[in-house]
Amino acid sequence: MPDPETLARFTESWVQSEGLPILRKSYAGLWDDIKTFGGPPEAWFAGFRAKGKQVVTAGEVAFERSLRAALAVAFPGQVAVWGEELGDEADVQDKTIAAIDPVDGTASMLASLVWPGAYGFGISVGWMRAGAFWGGQVFVLSGARGQLDITQTWRGFAGGPTTCNGQAVDPPGPDAGPLYCTAPEVMFTEGADQRAFWALERAASEVVTDQNCAGILRAAQEGATAAEADLTIHDVAALVPLLRGASMVVTRFDGAPLEPTGPGDMYTLHTAHAALHAEQQAQMRTARADGDLYIPGSSSLFRRAAAPHARKFNP
Structure with a gap:
């Protein structure tokens, strides 16, 4: 099987030379559509x-199709692909699985064309x-007015450190920092989960929304907190090893271990600095059990108007 360095270098090279141009062309085309929309x-x-x-762009489909073909040539019979856009291969025995999401945050990418x-x-x-999360690579993108660029390149594999742009990620000690969550008002709709999220929200210095993988990884840089739900294997497969390699504890939202269970399953996530995670889980358990807990409408993110891209998470 290919070693981590070989896989990482291959992916980084392919994204820069082949993948990013595909997404750039698609993004520029969408900008042209806006200008001629009327x-x-x-x-x-x-x-x-x-x-x-179901929102997806043609560029994402082309990206995944091209990367699948490149992996098959570079690592014949060694890599199986589970893809957000083109499906999950069934034959994974004795193979490394690549879980691909061409753009984690498609609706946010589209929104960046309108609200940069x-x-x-x-x-x-x-x-x-x-059967375990083993490695992750994330390329954080920034887009505006038809221009798309990579701002951060993340890499991490089991047993080694997580790096961002080649530098080891060493989060500071925990404090009452931000809470990152893409769209809490549509991710956490069940009463007990809402109360648990509110326990995190009221202790945070601020809640940062609409960030997808970029926000979760920013939490790792800051030693902060992130909570998400409605995630697929293509969303979490890269994040879990990256967070662990940055000295973050990562579990499901209810505190259960977070490991892959199948390509079609849905996942939740709670990550925080190791010194903070257990304390937060205790607070969340207390909140879940308190059926009379009042969540004030004037301050909770659950009461905000739905984010412009909220339907991505609540079809």
């Missing part, structure tokens, strides 16, 4: 939003072996 950009975006969780600067998204490639 109506306000918000109305253009609403057409994509109406597709709900406020959204986080990126390319996600996770690696799994022997």
